[in-house]
Amino acid sequence: xxxxxxxxxxxxxxxxxxxxxxxxxxxxxxxxxxxxxxxxxxxxxxxxxxxxxxxxxxxxxxxxxxxxxxxxxxxxxxxxxxxxxxxxxxxxxxxxxxxxxxxxxxxxxxxxx
Numbered sequence: 124x125x126x127x128x129x130x131x132x133x134x135x136x137x138x139x140x141x142x143x144x145x146x147x148x149x150x151x152x153x154x155x156x157x158x159x160x161x162x163x164x165x166x167x168x169x170x171x172x173x174x175x176x177x178x179x180x181x182x183x184x185x186x187x188x189x190x191x192x193x194x195x196x197x198x199x200x201x202x203x204x205x206x207x208x209x210x211x212x213x214x215x216x217x218x219x220x221x222x223x224x225x226x227x228x229x230x231x232x233x234x235x236x
Contacts, residue, residue, distance in 0.1 A: 124205075126151050126198065133157065135177075136184035146171065149194070153210050154201045155179045159190040178204075178235070182213045188235030203234055 127150040134141050135157075148157040159175035162168075175190035176197040187204070191197040204210060209221035222228040 124151055133179075134184055135160075135179050135186065141184050142169075149198065150181075151198070151201050151205060153181050154187075154204065155181055156194070156197050156201060180210060180218075182211075183215050183218075185215055200234055204231065207231060 128147065129150055130147050132143050132145050133148050133155055135144055136142075144157065144160065146158060148155050150156075156176055156178055159172040159177045160169045161172055163170060172190065174192055176192075176194055177190050178187045178197060178201055179185065180187060188200070191200070207222065207225075207227065209218050209225065209227075212218050212221060219228070222231055
């Protein structure tokens with residue numbers, strides 16, 4: 124698969140559940156790369172962080188790892204993660220169990236940490 128650059132809605136998991144985000148994002152299924160977002164307690168609003176990129180697993184909506192400064196670094200991590208078929212599973216528990224059964228959990232954890 125090739126990277127697809129898109130502009131529009133996508134979903135990420137937050138404390139209050141799934142949230143719809145809108146903006147430029149890059150898709151390499153089952154992952155999406157998008158700008159990081161932070162919650163301000165003063166204004167009680169989310170704001171986009173201009174110099175940080177995040178990786179989200181589309182089927183679960185969970186963010187993986189930390190924010191990355193460069194888009195190319197973020198995309199490099201995603202390309203490595205797509206080598207693991209466990210990420211095609213629909214739930215976080217199923218992914219974790221599969222990675223542990225395959226004996227690659229620690230390797231994958233080091234990629235996203």
